[in-house]
Structure formats: C-alpha cells, structure tokens
Amino acid sequence: MVAEVGQFALILALVTAVFQGGIPLFGAARGSQPMMRFANNAAFVQFAAITIAFICLTIGYVTSDFSILNVANNSHSLKPMLYKISGVWGNHEGSLLLWSWILALFGLAVAFFGRSLPDTLKSRVLAVQGLIGIGFLLFILFTSNPFERLDPAPLDGTGLNPLLQDPGLAFHPPFLYLGYVGLSVTFSFAIAALIEGRVDPAWARWVRPWTLAAWGFLTIGIALGSWWAYYELGWGGWWFWDPVENASFMPWLAATALLHSAIVVEKRDALKNWTILLAIIAFSLSLMGTFLVRSGVLNSVHAFATDPARGIFILIFLIVVIGGSLLLYGIRAPMMKGGGLFAPISREGALVLNNLLLSTATATILLGTLYPIFLDAVSGAKVSVGPPYFEATFLPLAIPLVIAMVFGPFLAWKRGDISGVLARLKFALLLALVLVGVIWWQKTGTTVMALVGMGIFAWLLVGTLLEWADRIRLFRIPLSNSWKRMVQLPRSAHGMTVAHIGVALVILGITASGAWQSEHLGVMKPGERVTVGGYDFRFDGAENVAGPNYDAVRGTFLASTGTEKGFYLYPEQRRYSNPPMDTTEAAIRPMLSADLYVVIGEADGKGGYAIRIYHKPFISWIWIGCFVMFAGGALSLSDRRLRLGAPGRVQKKAASAAGLSGAKG
Known part of the structure; x- marks a missing residue:
C-alpha cells in the first residue's frame, strides 16, 4: 500500500508540474493576476506530493519492505538504521527522487520568500521550475520508478554498496543536490529575464541570494565528497580529478563566476548578457553531472547507477533544456541594453578577469572530462585523461585568479588606481616573500610550485585581512570608531572576507600536504x-x-x-x-x-x-577552509539587503516595468 501511495503522489506531482509550467506563463503574458498567483499554490502542491512520495520510499527502507524492487536491490535487514535511511538516496531511483524533492523545495522557497518579486517575474520563475520538474518526474515515472513491485518478494535484500555505508556519504549527496538544484533557481531567473527582456540591478539583487545558497551547498557537498574519498577509499589522497568529481567542480566554478558577475550587474548595471549566460551554463553543467553519473558513459567509484537507456532520456532532456535556453538567449539577449562603461583597471575590470579565468578553467576541465567520451564514441579509441592534464591546465589559471582576488576589493568602481593598491599591499607582498624565503631555507628540496603555493597562501590571507582592516580604518582612527565601522559594515562584506580566508586555508592544506608528505x-x-x-x-x-x-x-x-x-x-x-x-x-x-x-x-x-x-x-586545513568558505557564504546570505531583495523604490519601478512588459506580451 505504501508503494501505491508513493506512486500516486508522483503522478499527482507530475500533473501539478504540467499546470505550474503552463498557467503562470500564460497569465504573465496576459497580465492575469489569478493565473499568476496560481504558481504559488502549484509549487506548494507539488512539494507536498513529492514529500509524500519520499516519505513512502523511506518507510519502505526503514521497514525493510522487500516487495519494493528498489528496497530489495539496495537494502538489507541487518543494515544499520542510518544506512537504511541513507540508502533511500544511495541508488539511482532514490537519488532522482531526492533531486525532484529538492527541486520542489526550492520552488516552494521562491513562492514563500519571493514576496517582494514583481508578480510577472515570480510567476515566470516558478513556471520554469515547473517545466524542469516535468522532465525529472517523467524520467522517474517512465525509466526509474522507485516504487516498482517485486513478486514474489525475497526474504532479504542484496544490501547497499559498502562504499556508500559511511556517514560522509550519508550527507554528501543531499548537500551536493542542494547545490546542483539550487542553480535551477538562478536558471529560472535567467529564463524569466529573457522572456521579459529585462535585466537590471534589482534582478541581480534577487538572484544573488539563490546563487549564494547554491554555491554554499555545493562547497559543503564537494568537501564532504573529498573527505569521504580521503578516509574511506584508503588510497591516501583526497582528489583524483575523477570525472564525477569534475562534474561537481565545474558547476561550482561557474556558480563562483556567476556570483561575482551578478555583483557587477547590481552595482554598475553592466555584464547583463554575460550574467544571464553564466546562469544558464551553471545549471547546464549541473544537469550534465547527472548525465555523466547515470548514462553509463563512464566508470567511477561515484557512479553508483549506470544505464545507457536512461542516459538517452537524460541526453534528450539536456538537449531540450540547454539547447532551448541557449536558443532563447540568442534571440532575446541582443535586445537587452548594456550598462555603464568602466576602465580595465577598476573593480569591474577585476571581476571580469575573475570571470574570464574561472570560465576558462571550467572549459579546460570540461574538455578533459568529455574528450575521452567523444573519442570513444567517434573512433572507439580508449584514452585516459588524468591528473597531469588537469594540473597542467588548471593551475596556471588558478594562480593568477587567486593573486587577483586580493587586488579586486581594493580597486574603486569605474576607474581604479593600481599603483595606490600596490602601495597598500606592500606588507602582504613582503610577508609572502619572507615566508617563501624561510621555507626555502628550512625545507631542503622544496619544489618551486610548493614555494609558489605557500607564497600565494600568505598573499591572499594577509591581503584579505588588510582589505578588511582598510574598510574599518583599523589603527588609522580610534579603535572605538573602527568598532562602529565594523558593526555597520554590511554582512556581505564580512562574508566576502571570511570566504576569501577560507580559500587561503584550502591553498595552505593542498600545498603543504602535497609538498611535505x-x-x-x-x-x-x-x-x-x-x-x-x-x-x-x-x-x-x-x-x-x-x-x-x-x-x-x-x-x-x-x-x-x-x-x-x-x-x-x-x-x-x-x-x-x-x-x-x-x-x-x-x-x-x-x-x-x-x-x-x-x-x-x-x-x-x-x-x-x-x-x-x-x-x-x-x-x-583543506576541509577547515571549505567550511570557512561556507560560513562566509552563509554570513553574506544573512545580509538584510539580500534577504529583502531590492529597495522598495527599485521594486516598485521594476514591478511597474514588469507589468508593462507583461501587458505587451
């Protein structure tokens, strides 16, 4: 009976998603308030339905109901309770159900927290979320049904893959999926903006918190995955540039670029089209990660479910989502006006450099990950692209990226003074050189890359702290006044400082553990x-x-x-x-x-x-740094400005423009 209830709930969720994906779009085009408000109710019903389905599958695992094929294939009566529960998403069908549940959760969050959004924008965002939900629910119901019955039921199950019976893997997939699926919201905002033909600072303000949330969850998910690989697989390493590791790292890089690009849109009304494209690419890469894990095109310790038939369905879904969104981008993006001009040496220029390096790094990883697959498909040749390629291509991009991270916050908007910034950073440069000199003197046989890594660690850490001290004028005004400035400083500024410190700590851990192991x-x-x-x-x-x-x-x-x-x-x-x-x-x-x-x-x-x-x-310090980065993102997310969205005056103006656009549509 539990399986039948779960099956019915999924069908109800699919029907709801169909209505959610159509009625609000039509209502936004016609300017119909009742039809636009329907999106909120549909998001709630879809979430409730998928929640019921997820609970039903969990009950099947907890009670060891081996008449359900999914439970029989992935559980065992003697398995500890923690792994019975984590077994719900430790398999192909259950992981897709978890994905769909998180997608519905984010849709509900937009409906609840998006009260300050213009009605047309909000309804279109929720409609796109519904359309994405249709694809995944169809995939589950027709190719990956978690409630398929088994008759006769076996006396016991075959059990969960022992590699997945671990606390790290119990929590790794949910956090990773929160990051993956969180990018669907930024994608939905991008598609809604393309439909309306409008991207402005208010839009960027609304997008940033969702990007921050997705980026933070991805950071924790990747950290937990690398930590699991470190202590569970017994090989002594924590990262091997495995294709599935790359599949999670690429969306993280794209989300990092998107996060910084949205700042330029918000502050300077520039890089609009580029930011929209990044939002599309980031979510496309998260979908591609799903394809890589479940299509049967690669082998990995992480790829717990492979089926070429399912892969064809996902490939078609990828073509529809990615191809359709890029087609819409190609048609609508040229109609959107660009923003303000800025000099190459400026904060905007530094953020553009940040985006270029992050995007190029993502492209090199994508090439190294997909090249063996394409070569195999075209010629049948088997090649392996391993750590030497990724280290040789990624590190030359990562080093200038980290160096530039210190310069950017010191530069002024529109036009900066590089000589003035260098003068303020001379202490950071001196300290980095001193640390490199001490290590070279004390550690015989230290490689050049180890010295570079430790120098960059000191440069980033000290430079970040100097920028924070500069903001509050530490030691330049009375401490009481500095304290007041610190308290009044936006939480997003504090969050940036904390996140950059986290990056420095990760660099310390990677460099030291690799050089002096x-x-x-x-x-x-x-x-x-x-x-x-x-x-x-x-x-x-x-x-x-x-x-x-x-x-x-x-x-x-x-x-x-x-x-x-x-x-x-x-x-x-x-x-x-x-x-x-x-x-x-x-x-x-x-x-x-x-x-x-x-x-x-x-x-x-x-x-x-x-x-x-x-x-x-x-x-x-690798994992300490990752959690510090997550803390920085959470601190930024707690900024009242991001939680409230755009200021009231801007919201009213945006709502008026959106209403006019909807009426014209």
Whole structure:
C-alpha cells in the first residue's frame, strides 16, 4: 500500500508540474493576476506530493519492505538504521527522487520568500521550475520508478554498496543536490529575464541570494565528497580529478563566476548578457553531472547507477533544456541594453578577469572530462585523461585568479588606481616573500610550485585581512570608531572576507600536504617499528572482529614521539557479505599540524601485513577552509539587503516595468 501511495503522489506531482509550467506563463503574458498567483499554490502542491512520495520510499527502507524492487536491490535487514535511511538516496531511483524533492523545495522557497518579486517575474520563475520538474518526474515515472513491485518478494535484500555505508556519504549527496538544484533557481531567473527582456540591478539583487545558497551547498557537498574519498577509499589522497568529481567542480566554478558577475550587474548595471549566460551554463553543467553519473558513459567509484537507456532520456532532456535556453538567449539577449562603461583597471575590470579565468578553467576541465567520451564514441579509441592534464591546465589559471582576488576589493568602481593598491599591499607582498624565503631555507628540496603555493597562501590571507582592516580604518582612527565601522559594515562584506580566508586555508592544506608528505609502504610483522614524519609507529598485530553487517581484520598501531604520550590507531580491512565486497577503513589521527594516516592490507601468509603509513602536514586545513568558505557564504546570505531583495523604490519601478512588459506580451 505504501508503494501505491508513493506512486500516486508522483503522478499527482507530475500533473501539478504540467499546470505550474503552463498557467503562470500564460497569465504573465496576459497580465492575469489569478493565473499568476496560481504558481504559488502549484509549487506548494507539488512539494507536498513529492514529500509524500519520499516519505513512502523511506518507510519502505526503514521497514525493510522487500516487495519494493528498489528496497530489495539496495537494502538489507541487518543494515544499520542510518544506512537504511541513507540508502533511500544511495541508488539511482532514490537519488532522482531526492533531486525532484529538492527541486520542489526550492520552488516552494521562491513562492514563500519571493514576496517582494514583481508578480510577472515570480510567476515566470516558478513556471520554469515547473517545466524542469516535468522532465525529472517523467524520467522517474517512465525509466526509474522507485516504487516498482517485486513478486514474489525475497526474504532479504542484496544490501547497499559498502562504499556508500559511511556517514560522509550519508550527507554528501543531499548537500551536493542542494547545490546542483539550487542553480535551477538562478536558471529560472535567467529564463524569466529573457522572456521579459529585462535585466537590471534589482534582478541581480534577487538572484544573488539563490546563487549564494547554491554555491554554499555545493562547497559543503564537494568537501564532504573529498573527505569521504580521503578516509574511506584508503588510497591516501583526497582528489583524483575523477570525472564525477569534475562534474561537481565545474558547476561550482561557474556558480563562483556567476556570483561575482551578478555583483557587477547590481552595482554598475553592466555584464547583463554575460550574467544571464553564466546562469544558464551553471545549471547546464549541473544537469550534465547527472548525465555523466547515470548514462553509463563512464566508470567511477561515484557512479553508483549506470544505464545507457536512461542516459538517452537524460541526453534528450539536456538537449531540450540547454539547447532551448541557449536558443532563447540568442534571440532575446541582443535586445537587452548594456550598462555603464568602466576602465580595465577598476573593480569591474577585476571581476571580469575573475570571470574570464574561472570560465576558462571550467572549459579546460570540461574538455578533459568529455574528450575521452567523444573519442570513444567517434573512433572507439580508449584514452585516459588524468591528473597531469588537469594540473597542467588548471593551475596556471588558478594562480593568477587567486593573486587577483586580493587586488579586486581594493580597486574603486569605474576607474581604479593600481599603483595606490600596490602601495597598500606592500606588507602582504613582503610577508609572502619572507615566508617563501624561510621555507626555502628550512625545507631542503622544496619544489618551486610548493614555494609558489605557500607564497600565494600568505598573499591572499594577509591581503584579505588588510582589505578588511582598510574598510574599518583599523589603527588609522580610534579603535572605538573602527568598532562602529565594523558593526555597520554590511554582512556581505564580512562574508566576502571570511570566504576569501577560507580559500587561503584550502591553498595552505593542498600545498603543504602535497609538498611535505612522508610515507612508508611495506610489510610489517607484529612488534616491528617504523618512523614516519617524526612519529614512531609500532605494529602490535591484527585480530578478527565482527561489525554490525561485516567481518574485519583490525590492526593495532601505537604512534608516539619523544615529547608526547603515545596513542593507538586501529585501521581495518572489512569484508561485507551483502553485497560481497572488501573495503579499507583507514585509521586517521587528525591534527591541526598534520594527519597520521594508517592502512592495513592483506596478510602475506608469513605473519606480516601490507602496511601504508602517511604523515600529511596541514591536510585538515583543506576541509577547515571549505567550511570557512561556507560560513562566509552563509554570513553574506544573512545580509538584510539580500534577504529583502531590492529597495522598495527599485521594486516598485521594476514591478511597474514588469507589468508593462507583461501587458505587451
């Protein structure tokens, strides 16, 4: 009965999405208030219907209802409750249902929080959200039905992929999807603006909070995914330029560019067409990520569901959404007037450079990700594009991008003074050079790229703090006055500072862990010792242990130095029976200065075990930096100006213009 209720709820959601995608558009064109207001009610009904469907599937997992094919294929009665729940979205059908639920959630959020939007713009945004929902609901109902019955029902299920039975993977997909689907709102705003033929500072003010939210969720989602890869896969790394990793990174880069481009539209009424195009590209890349994971065109530890038939459906959907939106852009964009002029050396110029570098970086990653697929399709040749390509193409773009991040906030709008900015940043440059010199002197054999990375870290961190201090005139006026200026400073300004500090911390973690990692790979027998990174590791042996739904070989290591008390590390080699799979569980001692990372492998039959031990300096700062970036985005999002949208006078003017446009349409 639960499956039938969920199935009916999805059909109701599809019917609602059809009406939501049509009636408000027609109403906006005719200037009909009742038809435009219908969008709000439709968004609520669609959200309620998909919520019921999602609850029904969750009940099936929690109660181990193996008469539902999806539950039987992805769950097991002995699986811990956390993974029964996360198993709802740990498979193809459930993940698409989660996607659709989040899409409906964002539609409801626009209906609720968009009260200050002009009626025509709001109805068109919600209509586009409904049209996107039609595509995903059709995909679910006709190719990926999570409520398909299984008769006769098996006594037990096959279980969830053991690699997905992890707290990091329990929360990684929801955050990533919040970012992916959040970009649908910016896409909907862009399409609505193209239909109306109007983009102005008020529009940019309305778009920025949705872009910020999507960017923040993507940041956390990517961070959780890399953290999972770091401690779960046991290979010692955190990023491999895997195609599915790239599929999440590309929308993040595009969203970052969009976030900065919208600022120019809001402040200077410039870069309108470019900002619209970025909104389309960002969401298109998120859809492409879905295609890459579910189409069957690639293999990845992340690609938990592959089916070429489903991939064809998604490919058609991609062509309709991306092709249709670009066609509309090509027709309507030339009709929109450009904004104010500005000199190349200005804050606008710095943001344009930011966009160019981010866009080029996205393009290089896209090329490296899709080239093997296209080559295989055209000639059948098998090639692999790995880290060397991405590092050789991405880093030369990322370095000037980070350097320019410090200059931009110091420059004035319209026309800036580069010599004056350099004078104010001489302390940051001096400190960066001092740090590079100390590292070169102390760390023998340090590579040039490591020195560059540490120099950029210091440059960005100190430069960002100097810009913040300059805003509040720290040490140039009485501290009480600086305090008042700090309190009065918009939260979005504080958020920018915090986010840029987060980027600096990520650079610190990436550079230090890559440049000064030390390791030991070999076979160890109980009682043997090895020194790695200044720590003495003693292997005390291994034992068999039983987990909730697995058996494991657990090693015991005592790590110590001459100046502190020792501590134990317990890596495991696990064997799951449902489904049968072996996994590696690294033992990690996270510290601010370094991580100690121990992996136990197979026995050699002579009393020894294959052992890997790593000392990774400052690697935890990668994820600390990501969460600092997210905090910066959240702080900016809490800015009252962004939450209220455009000022009242601008809103009335925009509403009047929108009403006139709707009447003409």
